[in-house]
Amino acid sequence: MSAAEQNQKQLWGREGFRDDPYIEAESLDAAGDAPAVILPLAAWLGLDDDVRRTSNRRIGVAVAPGEDIDPLLEKLDTIPLIALQFPAFNDGRSYSKAELLKGRHGFSGELRAVGDVLIDQVVFMLRAGFDTLQVTNRIALERLKGRDLHDTPGYYQPGRGSAQAGSYSWRRMPVA
Amino acid sequence: MYRYDEFDHAFVAARVEQFKDQVQRRLSGELTEEQFRPLRLMNGVYLQLHAYMLRVAVPYGTLSSRQMRKLGHIARTYDRGYGHFTTRQNIQYNWPALGDIPAILDELAEVEMHAMQTSGNCIRNVTADHFAGVAADEVADPRPFGEILRQWSSLHPEFSYLPRKFKISVTGAEHDRAAIxxxxxGLHLKKNEAGELGFAVYVGGGQGRTPMVAKMIRDFLPVEDLLSYTTAIVRVYNLHGRRDNKYKARIKILVHETGTEELTRQIEAEWQALKESDLKLPQGDIAAIDSYFRPPALLARPEGWAALAAAKKADAGFAAWVDQNVTPHKNPDYGVVTISLKPIGGIPGDASAEQMELVADIAEKFSQDEIRVSHEQNLVLPSVALADLHMVYELLLTDGLATANAGLITDIIACPGLDYCALANARSIPVAQRISVRFGAAERQSEIGELKIKISGCINACGHHHVGHIGILGVEKKGEELYQITLGGSADEITTVGEITGRGFSSEEVVDAIEKIVDTYLGLRASKDETFLAAYRRVGAAPFKEALYGEISRAA
Known part of the structure; x- marks a missing residue:
C-alpha cells in the first residue's frame, strides 16, 4: 500500500467517521508509547496474561482469515478490540467469525473490519456484527460520507441492527 | 405458487435501483470493468464471448403464465427473439445490451422475478423436482422449503462470499428427478414413522472437474430445523472450505479432504449451538408458505379417460406423444405434460418469444396457470386434464413444441458451449444437433427407449455429462475439438458418475461413436425392457469399449 493510500485510511461506524486511537504494530516493543495497539494474533497470544491485563494501554488483536479464533474465546472479556481481516473483499471467512464472536460468544469489545472494505459489503459487515470498518476505497469513502450504504428496506435473515419484521420468523427490518 | 408481499417487492425494487446506479456508473466510465464485475455478477450479468449474458432466476423452476409471457416479451424486446432454459431451471438471455439490463430487471420485478444470486460465490437459485406438487409418487411438495431457502439465502450477510458457488436442490419423492x-x-423431503415431515440431508455432491456423489449426513432432519442446519453446513464450509484453488473450493472437496465422519461431527456441533436459535422455523410460518403451493382445486374430469383412448386410437402422433411426454398426476383425471424443447436437430433448451407466449396461453387455459422449467431443459405443464390433452397437443404442434421425445435419446442436455461461453473448449450445441438428427426417426428412438445423453463443452460440466447415461465432454487438444465419452452415469436416486471409455473422438467421429454404443446396447440387451443404463450396469464397459476401439482395448 502506498503512503498516499495509507493517509486516506479512515475509521467508520454506524454513527459516522471517527478517530482511531489504535496503531498497528508487530509487537508491544515496536509500538512505542502508543496508548492503543493492535497486535497480530501470534504476538497477542504470546503475551503473558498478566502483562496484558495490567498494561496501561489497550491491546487489540488482528486475526487473518486463515487463523482460528478459538484461542481467543476464553479471554474475550479482556480484549478491547478484535480486527478481522479482509485481504480481498471476496474472502468471506471473517463474516462467519464476526457472527460467532458477537452472536454466539457475546464479545462486547470493538469488532473491526480491516482490509478490502467496499461499499457493497458495508451492510453485510454491520449485520454480521462489525462495529467499525477501516476504509480506504475512494468510492466507499464517498458513499459513506453521503450515508448511502446500499441498504435494502428489509432483510431475510436475523442480523445485528435489525428487529423482527412482524411477518415470517426469518425476516427483519432495520432499526434506526 | 408463491406471491410476493410488500416486503419482497420493496426488497427487489431497492436492488434494481442500486444496480441501475451501478450500470450508469459503468457506462459513464466511473467504474472500470474490473470494478463493475463483482457488482454485475451479484445481479446475474456475465460477460460472455460475444456479449453480456443475463441469467434470470426461476426459483425451483416454477413460473406463472404471466411470468412466462414476460420472459417472451423480454426475449423479443431486448434480445434476438429467444431465450435459453438452463440445467438449473433458469433462463438466460444471450444478447442483451448492458444499458438495457436495468430496464429488463424492472420488467422482471413487475412479475415478481429477479436475477439475484444466479452467479457469484453465494447460495444460488434453489432447484426442485420439476413435477413437484403433482407427481403421483410424491410424499410432499418440496417447493415451500425451496421458497423458504430462497428468502433466507437472499443477500445473506454471512454467506455472500463463500469459497465458491453453492447449489441446493430439494425433492419430495423417492424417485429423484432433481439430481439432489x-x-x-441435496434435501430429500420425506415422512418418518410418526408421519412427520423431515429431510434426508446430502452434502458434497457436484460435477465439474472432480465429480462426486453427495454423502448422506443425516437421515431425518425435522423440517423446522431446515434453516439452522443449513446455516451450520454453510458456516463450516465458509470457514474451512479451500480458497487457495478455485477448482478445489467446492464443498465436495472439503467433504473429501476432511472425511465425511469428521465433517458431519463439525456440522452437528455447530448445529447444536444453532438449533434453538431464531432460525428455528415456527410451524405457522411453514404452513403459511406451504399454503401458497397448495394444489389448485381440480375439477373432476372423468370423461377424459374415454376421450383420451379415442383420440389416441385416431391419431398415432398424438398417441406417441402421450406415451412419451405425459406422466401420471396425483389426480387420475389429469396428466403432467412435458413440453420438449428438443426438436429434432434443434438447440436444446432454446425457446422463441412466440413459443414462450404460446406455452403461457396454454398454461393459463389448460394447466391452472402454472409452468415448470426442468433441469433437463424442457418445460412442464403440471396439471392438464386428460380430456384436454388432445387440444393441448394440437396447440403445441402449431409452433414445433410437440416433439414426442421426453427421456429418449434425442432429449439431450447440452451446455451453450463454445458458441457462447467464455469458458468452453469445444462446441456442444452442434454435436447435440447432429446426434438428434442421426437418431431422429420416431421408430428408432422408441426402439432404443430411455437414454439420457448429456453434453458439456468443457470440464466445468454445465451439461452434466458425468451423469449422462452417455456423457460427452468436449475438450481442446492441439487446437482441435475432441470429444470424450463416458458411460453409465446417472443422477437419480442411484447416482453414479459415468466411466470414461478411452481416447476421445473428433467432431466428425463422435456421432458414429455414439451410434456404435447404441447398436452395441441394442445387440446385448436382455429384452426391450432392459434400459441402456440397466444393461450397462449388468455387462459393464467392456463390450462398449470393444465396439469403440476394437480388440486393442482388451489387450491394453
Missing part, C-alpha cells in the same frame, strides 16, 4: 446427489446440499 450432485448438489452441494
Amino acid at each position: 446427489q450432485v448438489h452441494d446440499i
Whole structure:
C-alpha cells in the first residue's frame, strides 16, 4: 500500500467517521508509547496474561482469515478490540467469525473490519456484527460520507441492527 | 405458487435501483470493468464471448403464465427473439445490451422475478423436482422449503462470499428427478414413522472437474430445523472450505479432504449451538408458505379417460406423444405434460418469444396457470386434464413444441458451449444437433427407449455429462475439438458418475461413436425392457469399449 493510500485510511461506524486511537504494530516493543495497539494474533497470544491485563494501554488483536479464533474465546472479556481481516473483499471467512464472536460468544469489545472494505459489503459487515470498518476505497469513502450504504428496506435473515419484521420468523427490518 | 408481499417487492425494487446506479456508473466510465464485475455478477450479468449474458432466476423452476409471457416479451424486446432454459431451471438471455439490463430487471420485478444470486460465490437459485406438487409418487411438495431457502439465502450477510458457488436442490419423492446427489446440499423431503415431515440431508455432491456423489449426513432432519442446519453446513464450509484453488473450493472437496465422519461431527456441533436459535422455523410460518403451493382445486374430469383412448386410437402422433411426454398426476383425471424443447436437430433448451407466449396461453387455459422449467431443459405443464390433452397437443404442434421425445435419446442436455461461453473448449450445441438428427426417426428412438445423453463443452460440466447415461465432454487438444465419452452415469436416486471409455473422438467421429454404443446396447440387451443404463450396469464397459476401439482395448 502506498503512503498516499495509507493517509486516506479512515475509521467508520454506524454513527459516522471517527478517530482511531489504535496503531498497528508487530509487537508491544515496536509500538512505542502508543496508548492503543493492535497486535497480530501470534504476538497477542504470546503475551503473558498478566502483562496484558495490567498494561496501561489497550491491546487489540488482528486475526487473518486463515487463523482460528478459538484461542481467543476464553479471554474475550479482556480484549478491547478484535480486527478481522479482509485481504480481498471476496474472502468471506471473517463474516462467519464476526457472527460467532458477537452472536454466539457475546464479545462486547470493538469488532473491526480491516482490509478490502467496499461499499457493497458495508451492510453485510454491520449485520454480521462489525462495529467499525477501516476504509480506504475512494468510492466507499464517498458513499459513506453521503450515508448511502446500499441498504435494502428489509432483510431475510436475523442480523445485528435489525428487529423482527412482524411477518415470517426469518425476516427483519432495520432499526434506526 | 408463491406471491410476493410488500416486503419482497420493496426488497427487489431497492436492488434494481442500486444496480441501475451501478450500470450508469459503468457506462459513464466511473467504474472500470474490473470494478463493475463483482457488482454485475451479484445481479446475474456475465460477460460472455460475444456479449453480456443475463441469467434470470426461476426459483425451483416454477413460473406463472404471466411470468412466462414476460420472459417472451423480454426475449423479443431486448434480445434476438429467444431465450435459453438452463440445467438449473433458469433462463438466460444471450444478447442483451448492458444499458438495457436495468430496464429488463424492472420488467422482471413487475412479475415478481429477479436475477439475484444466479452467479457469484453465494447460495444460488434453489432447484426442485420439476413435477413437484403433482407427481403421483410424491410424499410432499418440496417447493415451500425451496421458497423458504430462497428468502433466507437472499443477500445473506454471512454467506455472500463463500469459497465458491453453492447449489441446493430439494425433492419430495423417492424417485429423484432433481439430481439432489450432485448438489452441494441435496434435501430429500420425506415422512418418518410418526408421519412427520423431515429431510434426508446430502452434502458434497457436484460435477465439474472432480465429480462426486453427495454423502448422506443425516437421515431425518425435522423440517423446522431446515434453516439452522443449513446455516451450520454453510458456516463450516465458509470457514474451512479451500480458497487457495478455485477448482478445489467446492464443498465436495472439503467433504473429501476432511472425511465425511469428521465433517458431519463439525456440522452437528455447530448445529447444536444453532438449533434453538431464531432460525428455528415456527410451524405457522411453514404452513403459511406451504399454503401458497397448495394444489389448485381440480375439477373432476372423468370423461377424459374415454376421450383420451379415442383420440389416441385416431391419431398415432398424438398417441406417441402421450406415451412419451405425459406422466401420471396425483389426480387420475389429469396428466403432467412435458413440453420438449428438443426438436429434432434443434438447440436444446432454446425457446422463441412466440413459443414462450404460446406455452403461457396454454398454461393459463389448460394447466391452472402454472409452468415448470426442468433441469433437463424442457418445460412442464403440471396439471392438464386428460380430456384436454388432445387440444393441448394440437396447440403445441402449431409452433414445433410437440416433439414426442421426453427421456429418449434425442432429449439431450447440452451446455451453450463454445458458441457462447467464455469458458468452453469445444462446441456442444452442434454435436447435440447432429446426434438428434442421426437418431431422429420416431421408430428408432422408441426402439432404443430411455437414454439420457448429456453434453458439456468443457470440464466445468454445465451439461452434466458425468451423469449422462452417455456423457460427452468436449475438450481442446492441439487446437482441435475432441470429444470424450463416458458411460453409465446417472443422477437419480442411484447416482453414479459415468466411466470414461478411452481416447476421445473428433467432431466428425463422435456421432458414429455414439451410434456404435447404441447398436452395441441394442445387440446385448436382455429384452426391450432392459434400459441402456440397466444393461450397462449388468455387462459393464467392456463390450462398449470393444465396439469403440476394437480388440486393442482388451489387450491394453
